[in-house]
Amino acid sequence: MMKPMTPLAVAVAMAVALGGCAANSESAPEYYGTAHPFASEAIYFVITDRFVDGDPGNNYPKDSGWDQPLIWDNGDVANVGYQGGDFKGLLDNADYVTEMGFTAVWMTPIVQNPAEAFTGGHPIRREGFAMDRGKAGYHGYWGVNFYQLDKHLPSEGLDYAAFTAAMKVKGLKTVLDVVINHGSPAYTMPAPQPEFGKLYDRDGNLVADHQNLPPSELDPVNEPLHRFFNTEPDLAQLADMNVERPEVMDYFVGAYLQWLEQGAAAFRIDTVKHVPKPAWAEFSRRIRAQYPDLFMFGEVYDYDAEVIGQYTREENGGMSVLDFPMKAALGEIFEQGAGFEVLAPTLHLNGGSYANPYELTTFYDNHDMPRINATDEGFIDAHNWLFTARGIPVIYYGSEMGFERGKAEHAGNRNYFGTANLAAAREHPIRHHLSRIAKVRQQSVALQRGLQLNLTLEGDLALFYRVYQREGEAQTALVMLNKGDTPVRMEEGRYAQPGQWRDAMSEETVMLSEGEALVADVPAHGVRVFLRDGAIVGDELQAALSTLVAE
Numbered sequence: 212m213m214k215p216m217t218p219l220a221v222a223v224a225m226a227v228a229l230g231g232c233a234a235n236s237e238s239a240p241e242y243y244g245t246a247h248p249f250a251s252e253a254i255y256f257v258i259t260d261r262f263v264d265g266d267p268g269n270n271y272p273k274d275s276g277w278d279q280p281l282i283w284d285n286g287d288v289a290n291v292g293y294q295g296g297d298f299k300g301l302l303d304n305a306d307y308v309t310e311m312g313f314t315a316v317w318m319t320p321i322v323q324n325p326a327e328a329f330t331g332g333h334p335i336r337r338e339g340f341a342m343d344r345g346k347a348g349y350h351g352y353w354g355v356n357f358y359q360l361d362k363h364l365p366s367e368g369l370d371y372a373a374f375t376a377a378m379k380v381k382g383l384k385t386v387l388d389v390v391i392n393h394g395s396p397a398y399t400m401p402a403p404q405p406e407f408g409k410l411y412d413r414d415g416n417l418v419a420d421h422q423n424l425p426p427s428e429l430d431p432v433n434e435p436l437h438r439f440f441n442t443e444p445d446l447a448q449l450a451d452m453n454v455e456r457p458e459v460m461d462y463f464v465g466a467y468l469q470w471l472e473q474g475a476a477a478f479r480i481d482t483v484k485h486v487p488k489p490a491w492a493e494f495s496r497r498i499r500a501q502y503p504d505l506f507m508f509g510e511v512y513d514y515d516a517e518v519i520g521q522y523t524r525e526e527n528g529g530m531s532v533l534d535f536p537m538k539a540a541l542g543e544i545f546e547q548g549a550g551f552e553v554l555a556p557t558l559h560l561n562g563g564s565y566a567n568p569y570e571l572t573t574f575y576d577n578h579d580m581p582r583i584n585a586t587d588e589g590f591i592d593a594h595n596w597l598f599t600a601r602g603i604p605v606i607y608y609g610s611e612m613g614f615e616r617g618k619a620e621h622a623g624n625r626n627y628f629g630t631a632n633l634a635a636a637r638e639h640p641i642r643h644h645l646s647r648i649a650k651v652r653q654q655s656v657a658l659q660r661g662l663q664l665n666l667t668l669e670g671d672l673a674l675f676y677r678v679y680q681r682e683g684e685a686q687t688a689l690v691m692l693n694k695g696d697t698p699v700r701m702e703e704g705r706y707a708q709p710g711q712w713r714d715a716m717s718e719e720t721v722m723l724s725e726g727e728a729l730v731a732d733v734p735a736h737g738v739r740v741f742l743r744d745g746a747i748v749g750d751e752l753q754a755a756l757s758t759l760v761a762e
Contacts, residue, residue, distance in 0.1 A: 239746045242680045242756045244569030244601060244662050249477055249506035251659045253598065253649055254386060254605040255313040257301065258578055259321075259364060260349040261627050262608060265299030266366040275363070276328030276347025283337050287622040291335065291346040292328065294627045298374040299366045305381035307633055311611060311642065312598075312649025316378065317386035317479050319578075321364055321371060321470070323356040324348030324395065325406035331399030332448050337622050341447040343396055350578070350625070351388065352481065353395035353449070356411040357466035375474025384476035389507075391463040391494065392485045397421035397440075397450035408450050410439060412462070413469075421450050445485055454490045464497045471502055480530060483509035483522055491528030508532060508572045508603075512579070514539045516557070520564030534571040534602060541575040541596070544694070545589035550670040551596075551692070558601060560663055560759055569660065573602035582607070582624050584617030588736040591644040592694040595738040596673070598645075598652040599690045601663045611642035651715040651740050657688035658740070662759050664752075666703060671695030674703060678756055680747055688715075689741045693733040701739075704728025706752035708743055715740040 244250075264270070270277065270293065279292030301316065308316060325348050332343035351361060360371055369377070375385045397408030400423050408421030419439035421429070426444045429437040431453070439459050441451040454460050467478070478498075483491065491509075499505055508531035511519040519532045537557040543549040559568045575593050576583045585593065590613055597604040608628055609615065612635060615623040636642050652658040661679035668675070673692035679685065687708060691701045709725040716739075723729060731739045747753055 239680060239685070240753065240757070241682075242662050242678045242747065242759075243660050244679075245567055245660050246681065247506060247570055248504065250570060250603055251656075252315040252384060252603060253313050253652060254315045254317050254572065254603065255308050255311070255608065256317040256577065256605055257319070257608040258296070258350060258625055259298070259301065259318045260294055260296040260351075261625055262296040263300030263304055263629060263633070264295030264297065265301070265303045266297050267295065269297055269363055269366055270295045271326065271362060275326040276345075276349075279328055279345055279347060281335065281337075281621055283622065285337075287337065287618065289618075289621050289623045289626060291349075291621070293347055293349045293363055295363075296627070297364050297366065298369050298371075302369070302374060302377050302381070304630075304633060305378060305383055307637075309382050311646045312653050313606070314382065314653065315384040315386055315476065317605065318388060320351030320354060320388045320390055320481075321360055322351065322354040322466070323359040323361050323411075324351060324353045325355055325404070326362070327404055327406070329396045329407065330401055330404060331407075332396060335621055338619055339621075342621070343447055348395065352390055352393075354390060355395050355406050355409050356415070357463065358413040358469060359411070359415075370473075371470065372473035375476070379474070385474060386477045386479050387467070387470050387475035388481060389467055389478045390481045391454055391490075392452055392482045393446055394450035394452065396448045398423050398425050399448050410450070410462075413465070418462070419450075426451065446482065454486055454494075460490065460493060460497075464494060467498065468501060471498075471505070478505065478507040480507055480509040483511045483528075483530075483532070484513065484518070488521065488527040491522065491530070492526055495528045495530065506531065506570075511535070516559065516564035520566075523566035523570075525566075529566070531567075531570040531572060531603075532565075533605070534573045537571075537573055537602070538575055541593055542583060545575070545585040545593050546583060551668040551673045551694070552670070554596075554600075554673075555665065555668050558663065558665070560601070560665070569601050571602045572605050573597050573600070574605040574607070576610070577605075577607050578620065578625055580624075581619040581622075582610070582614070582616050585613070587613060587641055588694075590641045591736050592692070594641075594645045595648050595692055595694075598648040599658055599677070599688075599692070599738065599740060600675075601677075604649075604652075606645070609636075611645050612636040612639040613641055647716060648738055648740075655686065655688055655715065655740070655742060656684060657686040657742065658690075661686070661688065662756055664706075664755055664759065666705065672699065672701065674701060676706065676752075678747060685744065685746045687743045687747065689729060689743075691731060691733045691739040693735065693737050696735050698732055698734050698737070700730065700732050702728045702730040706749065706755065708748060708752070710743055710745060712741045712743045715742050
């Protein structure tokens with residue numbers, strides 16, 4: 212793999228011949244945030260079971276925890292059973308995803324889960340975590356055979372390999388959700404249930420069984436079926452895997468190499484901080500020995516950049532991570548009304564906690580937390596930021612219409628979307644604006660991979676450059692954001708770059724002479740992006756960029 216770059220350490224390589232529209236000098240310095248190909252992607256995240264039921268023939272309602280509704284006194288409705296979403300539902304609606312400017316789909320885990328609803332655990336409340344009684348494995352995170360597809364996902368002629376190939380034809384990469392720290396709920400059942408707490412190998416042989424015993428009663432030394440497990444509890448009542456044991460690591464490496472062979476294009480890694488760091492280094496080393504360019508981003512559920520940044524270092528796995536500190540700042544802005552200034556300390560543009568901040572995956576909510584409780588305008592403003600600022604944007608399904616905004620897991624966060632909502636979303640203003648700015652990013656190398664140089668992050672306004680100049684290609688983007696309720700006129704003249712600038716949305720052009728500022732009206736809750744192709748000129752801007760790329 213192209214190793215994660217040191218803190219903004221994109222080497223300032225001189226004497227690189229730049230040609231065409233990129234440069235008009237024989238040599239120029241290089242400025243870029245990341246060269247990793249996956250930085251060009253924008254990710255749409257779906258709980259597969261909750262997107263669209265494309266094939267009722269794989270629902271298996273008679274032997275599954277099917278349709279387990281939760282109805283609360285305040286009127287909130289959720290569901291903890293299977294609801295039918297599958298590969299076919301995603302593939303049939305791939306165009307819906309690409310129409311918005313997304314190029315990759317992160318799906319919840321695809322591996323075999325127990326079909327029944329779990330009878331142990333804690334009763335489910337409307338708010339809270341680690342309550343699984345009555346819940347089914349519709350979400351995929353309760354693996355019992357990591358080499359087999361869950362039966363609720365494929366259709367005839369549409370196994371995982373066929374699905375990833377068909378999605379690729381549609382223009383979508385497939386991101387595989389990886390779990391190695393836990394299996395299914397494993398104990399506290401009133402009576403043992405088939406599959407729960409068990410683990411099967413590639414050939415369907417039972418290799419581990421919790422036997423409905425609490426972790427403290429397991430005997431991995433004397434009972435072969437206990438050897439895969441840790442003997443201390445971790446998350447809820449889940450079977451906690453001892454990945455420091457070589458045969459356990461072998462099991463998971465083998466399973467995920469299999470899915471890579473069948474077309475997975477990247478990994479999202481679950482519950483990262485619940486696995487020892489050396490184990491991530493071993494897992495990463497073995498996977499990348501065969502897939503050196505594989506992009507991996509992990510969920511380190513923590514809002515401290517120092518904590519999550521550890522895992523971006525090669526010795527701890529060398530993965531990207533989901534940007535939880537930025538997520539917290541976006542909540543302050545679009546739920547609580549703070550200004551853009553709260554984002555500044557989360558960016559780490561001058562080095563710091565991350566091996567490379569430009570490779571972080573950025574988001575404002577997901578399936579494990581309440582959906583962001585923003586207005587339509589708040590969603591529009593949040594998307595304008597995520598698709599122009601540093602990082603790789605990840606948007607949770609339904610956010611394109613403010614679906615179940617503000618709702619936590621058991622209050623509606625994971626509700627079924629379906630074709631009716633697909634149709635409604637196509638007419639929604641959030642989706643309209645999301646599609647516009649996502650397509651601007653899709654067509655701009657500067658927004659995908661360029662250095663970010665902030666000029667203003669204050670109150671309702673953000674003004675910054677994104678600059679990419681590398682290997683004969685050079686583009687500068689000037690981004691103007693206004694999250695206020697009234698239009699504003701913004702201008703940038705400090706680092707004025709002469710030549711032709713193109714409005715990325717209207718395609719109108721403006722010619723600037725040397726020293727002339729770029730001035731534009733930015734609508735309420737609006738964004739303007741201006742693009743200039745060609746090498747950076749002027750000592751002041753080059754000096755500012757050089758401070759960003761210096762180690």
